[in-house]
Every structure is written in structure tokens, then in C-alpha cells.
Amino acid sequence: MKKDSNVKARIFKNNLLYVVVCVMSALTAIPLLAILGEVLVKGWQQLGWSFLTEATPNAFKAMMAAQKGEPIPGGIANGIVGTLMMLFTAAVVAIPVGILCGICLSEFRKNWFAKTVSYITDLLQGTPSIIIGIIVYIWVVVPMKGYSGFAGSVALFIMMLPLIIRSTEETMKILPESLKEAGLALGGNYWRVMLKVMLPASFGSIFTGILLAVSRVVGETAPLMFTALGGAVISYDLGRPMSAVPLMIWEFFNDPNLQDLIWGASLFLLTLVLCLNLLAKRIAKKWKI
Amino acid sequence: MENIVDPILEIKDVSISYDKNVTAVKNVSACVERNTITAIMGPSGCGKSTLLRAVNRMHELYKNITVTGEILLNGENILTRDPIEVRRNIGMVFQRPNPFPTMSIYDNVLAGYTLNGISLSKHKRDDLVEKCLRNVALWDEVKDVLNKRGTFLSGGQQQRLCIARSLALQPEILLMDEPTSALDPIATKHIEDLLVKLKKEVTILIVTHNMSQAMRISDRSMFMFLGELIEYDDTKRMFESPKDDRTRAYLTGQMG
Ligand SMILES: Nc1ncnc2c1ncn2[C@@H]1O[C@H](COP(=O)(O)OP(=O)(O)O)[C@@H](O)[C@H]1O
Numbered sequence A: 001m002k003k004d005s006n007v008k009a010r011i012f013k014n015n016l017l018y019v020v021v022c023v024m025s026a027l028t029a030i031p032l033l034a035i036l037g038e039v040l041v042k043g044w045q046q047l048g049w050s051f052l053t054e055a056t057p058n059a060f061k062a063m064m065a066a067q068k069g070e071p072i073p074g075g076i077a078n079g080i081v082g083t084l085m086m087l088f089t090a091a092v093v094a095i096p097v098g099i100l101c102g103i104c105l106s107e108f109r110k111n112w113f114a115k116t117v118s119y120i121t122d123l124l125q126g127t128p129s130i131i132i133g134i135i136v137y138i139w140v141v142v143p144m145k146g147y148s149g150f151a152g153s154v155a156l157f158i159m160m161l162p163l164i165i166r167s168t169e170e171t172m173k174i175l176p177e178s179l180k181e182a183g184l185a186l187g188g189n190y191w192r193v194m195l196k197v198m199l200p201a202s203f204g205s206i207f208t209g210i211l212l213a214v215s216r217v218v219g220e221t222a223p224l225m226f227t228a229l230g231g232a233v234i235s236y237d238l239g240r241p242m243s244a245v246p247l248m249i250w251e252f253f254n255d256p257n258l259q260d261l262i263w264g265a266s267l268f269l270l271t272l273v274l275c276l277n278l279l280a281k282r283i284a285k286k287w288k289i
Numbered sequence B: 001m002e003n004i005v006d007p008i009l010e011i012k013d014v015s016i017s018y019d020k021n022v023t024a025v026k027n028v029s030a031c032v033e034r035n036t037i038t039a040i041m042g043p044s045g046c047g048k049s050t051l052l053r054a055v056n057r058m059h060e061l062y063k064n065i066t067v068t069g070e071i072l073l074n075g076e077n078i079l080t081r082d083p084i085e086v087r088r089n090i091g092m093v094f095q096r097p098n099p100f101p102t103m104s105i106y107d108n109v110l111a112g113y114t115l116n117g118i119s120l121s122k123h124k125r126d127d128l129v130e131k132c133l134r135n136v137a138l139w140d141e142v143k144d145v146l147n148k149r150g151t152f153l154s155g156g157q158q159q160r161l162c163i164a165r166s167l168a169l170q171p172e173i174l175l176m177d178e179p180t181s182a183l184d185p186i187a188t189k190h191i192e193d194l195l196v197k198l199k200k201e202v203t204i205l206i207v208t209h210n211m212s213q214a215m216r217i218s219d220r221s222m223f224m225f226l227g228e229l230i231e232y233d234d235t236k237r238m239f240e241s242p243k244d245d246r247t248r249a250y251l252t253g254q255m256g
């Protein structure tokens, strides 16, 4: 009998713990859901075709519309174009450099130089983005005598690089050594084995890492303030100031006439990040070997 | 071992050490007869894998390993030749089947060519894949799924695929490091039969800790102990009348 009640007590404890865990996880989900809800409720009416294809209205037009009680005309197309262009430019350089660097770090993991680089990568990853912005300002904007989309790309590149290096390095490290040996045992030269065997075997996780890196920097505002600056018209010229979606949110916030646009832009950015994350998850699952 | 008629491989006073102070193989000398199966036996940790891996210069991938002595392939020292050429001539099959995970069965067979940057015509590739897979008795099982990944196959099939992958380059020697220790008895039997058939084409050097396997398939056997080659003889003679006490102890199961 005593034993029986003991078991009951244990079952009770077990259930209690289960409930506590559930409540705790629900608590952590609350802020996320609250944010999503708020942005969705306030932003969804603005999200329409013209919002995605037209540039920011100027303050005067916006004021006129507001006075007449009409919705604010225009949209965030200049920001979308800028974000995509700068991200693309940054990624085109960061991906090959990051992957190469990641491979080297994993291959020469015992080497003191690789260890140092690995440590620096960690530091770079932890550097506040605003500092990266100000550094790129000094390194790029000042010598080039002007803000530009290019400078923005450089800032994003610096932010993406450590993320890609890290994910490549970690992925390559968990591949079995025997895979590389099998390739070399067939007489393959080192880089061919890396390119045709090791890299494809880790492609899924590296790609996931890249997507996560992109989704991490897509919302960065601070480094772009000092570099790309922003712009009211759709511009495809990386040599000139360029807008970006997170920059626009900041601009809308500062302009009383444009404040209604904040939520649409936020919803757009949030959706983009969520999609990238979901995509990354799916790919990670699909390419698991 | 005296009665070598046509040696393909001569190992001359080879010593191999990890990190200078750990000598895993000590002054081993031996000749391997062409078109035979030679088994390397011994308790675990005695240096079998280490010796085998020296033959296709796997040790060069790691800085801390030093190999001294000479290993002659057809009279030419492979330790001073281009490692890539050596490895093309000397295939290796590992303990765990390791087909390339992102390649199809078809591409796995051809991987040696891809990795050497040799391109073949479609016709030649098809022929080669069929020939190699037939050679390892895998063709009938996989001919309809050649485009599936090699990792979809069972362990035994994967190992045969790995053998086919090595044979595709038409090596002179095939090194095998306990190729059946991760497989079930039926798959093991399959591979053993295969090896006996294959020795017409390629000289096989196989590490095994399974004495009955050595007995079943090998022509000659080496017995290693603590890094030394203790005894090397016709398999039958060694099992019937081992000369060294340590060999006898091992063969009668009195040693790990
Ligand atoms: N990578 C390594 N680093 C240091 N010592 C090693 C390494 N690999 C093997 N050894 C040592 O070399 C000896 C022989 O190992 P190995 O050739 O793998 O034995 P076997 O294949 O006969 O079981 C063992 O004593 C082992 O501890």
C-alpha cells in the first residue's frame, strides 16, 4: 500500500512538472505572439500592391492626404529595392569568402593561426552593429566622400561574414574524417575532394546558415544609418545613398506625417524574416544526411 | 616468407610512429605475392591499420605521423612518388561503408574519375558502371535505382558499392581494413565470395580480426603483435603449425 501511494506521488509530481513546463513555454511565446498580433493588426490594411511598388511619398503629399482623411499614398519600394540590392551585393561576396574561410578553419583547426582567426570571428559576431556602422563610415564613406549603397553593403557584409564562417566551420567539423579519406584514397586532389565531396555533403546546413545570416542582417538599421543613409526615390545605383526597409521604419517614426506607414513596413520586414527562417528550417530538414 | 614468386609489393623495414614517442609499427618487412589475398591479423591496437594505411600514403594527411623505410610497388618506391598517382593505383576500402552521401549509386562508382578530373563519354561511363557493379555482384540489385543515393542501400550493399568504386580505377592493389566488421554474416559471406573471385584481377591486402575469415579467404597471412610482424606464412601452414608461441596463443584464442 505504501508503495502504491509512493507511485501516485511520483505521478503527481511528474504531471505537476509537465504543467509548469507548459506554462513556462507559453509565457515565452506570449511576447512573440503579442508582437506579431500588434504588427499584423496595425499593418495589414496598408499592405497592398502599391505599397510594395511605389516609393515613399513626400511629406507634403502625405500631409494633404492626411488632411483629407485619405490613406497615405506611396509605399516602401525604394526600401525594398535598396535592401535587396545591398543584401545581394553583401551576400555575393560574403558567401564564397565565408565558406572558404569556414573550410580553412575546420581543416586547420589545430593551427594557432586558425585558432586566432576563429576567436576573432567570435568577437566580430559579438560586435554591436552600430560600431560596425561607424567603422564602415570611417573606412568607406569618408574616403569615398559620400554615403552610398556600396558602403551599406560593406557593413552588411561584415555582419554576415562571421555567421557564414561559423556555420560552415561547424558543419565541416562534424563530417566524418573517413569521408575525406575515401575521396583522397581514390586519388582525388585535395581541393577536388573538398568541392565534390565535403562541400556537397554539408551543403544543406551551410545553406541554412546563409539564410539565417541573411535574416539576421536584413533588419539591421544602425549600420545602415552611417553608410547607406537612406533615400526617398527608388535607386538602383550602389554609388549613391540608398534606402532600406528598416531605415524607412526609422524615418517614418521621425516624420509625424508618415507614421501610419510604420506598421506596413514592419509587417513586411517581419514576414520576410519569418519566411527566411521557415525556409532555413525546411532546407535543414530536407538535406539532412 | 620465402616462396614469393611474383612480388607486387615489397615492404622494407617500415616503421611508423605517431607523435614521435608512440611507434605503432616497428621494422616490418614483407613481400606480397601478385593476385593473392593476404590477410593481416593480430589483436586490436597491434598496428594493422597503421601498416595498411601506409601503403596508400594515408598518413600524409596528418602531420604528426612519420613513416620510414621503403614500400616498393613493382619495384618502385611509392613513398617517394606522387601520392595521388599512388592512390589511384592502390585502392582502399574502409571499415565502415562510406559511399559519398550526396552522390547517386551511378556517380559513386564513377567518383574516382570525377575526383581525378577525368571525363569519360556517356557510353564509356555506362559501360564502366555496369561492369564494376557486375563485378561486385550488385548490378542486378541496383540496376533500376542507379540514380538513388548510395546511402539508401543496405550496409552490405554499400560496402560492395565502395569496392566497386575502388575497382573502377583498375587499381593493382586493393587495401581493405576490416571491411566486414560492420556487416551481418550474410553480407559478410557475400563479400568474402566476391574477394576470392576478384583476386584474379587485383591483389588484395585485408586486415581482419576474424581468424576464420582469414582462414576462409586468404592465401597468406601475417600475424602482427605490438607493432611487429611476428609471423608471415601460407595461411594453411600458419593455422596448422604456427612457428611462434605468440601466434599460437592468438590462433588458439588465448590472446585478445
Ligand atoms: N591517430 C592516432 N594517434 C596516435 N596514436 C594512434 C593513432 N591511431 C592509432 N594509434 C596507435 O597506434 C597503435 C596501432 O593502432 P592501429 O594501427 O589502429 O591498430 P589496429 O588496426 O591493429 O587495431 C595503437 O596503439 C594506437 O593506440
Ligand SMILES: [Mg+2]
Pocket (backbone or CB within 6 Å): B048, B049, B050, B177
Ligand atoms: Mg584497425
